[in-house]
Amino acid sequence: MIPVLYGSMNAFGTYDNKDFDMQKWLVTTTFVFCTLASWLSMAADAPFTHKEYMTEMRDGVKLAMSVYTPEGEGPWSVVLMRTPYNKANAERRARRYLNAGYIFAIQDCRGRYLSEGAYVPFEDDMEDGYDTVEWLAEQPFCTGKIGMTGDSAPGITANLAAAAAPPHLHAAFVGVAPRSLFYESRFIGGVFKESHAGGWMRGQGVADQIPGMKKRVVMDDHWKATDLIHHREKIKIPIYNVGGWYDIFSHGSIHNFKYLQ
Structure with a gap:
């Protein structure tokens, strides 16, 4: 909720005192109401436990x-x-x-933050997604049923795990994630997209990978390995897509959405 100040302005361009008093009352009341609502919401939260794990992938790298x-x-x-944006403070x-009765697990992608390995965006997320899902399924706290969620990059990792x-x-449940990293993110219209892929990769600290990427401007076997459009037939689960x-x-x-029908 956002408090909005209002009132009638007098001839000198200032608010009348009675209107200003009303504004202060509205702001104060709104603040108190929001604070109480927040406290009540926190009070309703169920207790939980939080544990950290280093999960070993098929090549020995631990995430x-x-x-x-x-x-x-339980279970x-x-x-x-699975996120490249830091799993901390989740x-x-x-x-x-x-509160809905599920475990929530969040993992740093390979090479990011507390995870081992080299970070090459999305190149290992099919295998790592597969291995992480199956590791969770083997744990005594799990029923063996896993769902994935994420928006943008974490949504892309969910799509790639589904393809594995x-x-x-x-x-x-996937939000704002493309069907094809090649055609809809990196090389829109056949040209490397500096404002999308370039800026994002610099923000991820892997600007050194951009020159090599620019040299591969056609959909080769390397790109096909991690591009969803070449793995549609492998996806057997329902995926709820949300876009902006x-x-x-x-x-x-x-x-x-259309591609997965």
């Missing part, structure tokens, strides 16, 4: 993962997010799933 578990007997189904996000077809991945009308991946989200 850092936070697991938030509801209090009680529970798991909602997983408690607020975790609570929506904890881990047996225990049952569904995904003015998002950079607005077309990609629609194409992703």
Whole structure:
């Protein structure tokens, strides 16, 4: 809720005192109401436990993962997010799933933050997504049913995990993620997209990878290995797609939905 100040202005361009007093009352009341609502919401949150794991991938590299578990007997189904944006401070996000009776697990992608390995955006996310889903399914706290979620880059990692077809991945909720990294992010119209891919990669600290990427301007076997349009037939789970009308991946989200029908 956003408090809005209003009142009638007098001939000198200032607000009348009675209007100003009303504004102060409205702002104060709104602030108190929002604070109380926040406290009540926190009070309603169920207790949980938080543990850190280093999960080993098929090549021996270990990836850092936070697991938030509801209090009680279990086992529970798991909602997983894999992110290059830092898994730390995920408690607020975790609570929506904890309160609904799910475990929430969030993992740093390979080479990011607390995870081992070299970071090459999205190149290992099919295999790492598969291995992480299956690792979770084997844990005593898990029912064996895993769902994935994420928006933008974490949404892309969810799509790629789905393309790897881990047996225990049952569904995904994906926001603002393209169908094709090549055609809808990196080389829109056949030209490397500096404002999208270039700026994002610099922000991710991998600007040194851009020159090599610019040399591969056609869809070769390297790009095909991690581009969703070449793995559609492997996806067997339902994926709920959400797009933003003015998002950079607005077309990609629609194409992703149509492509998976």
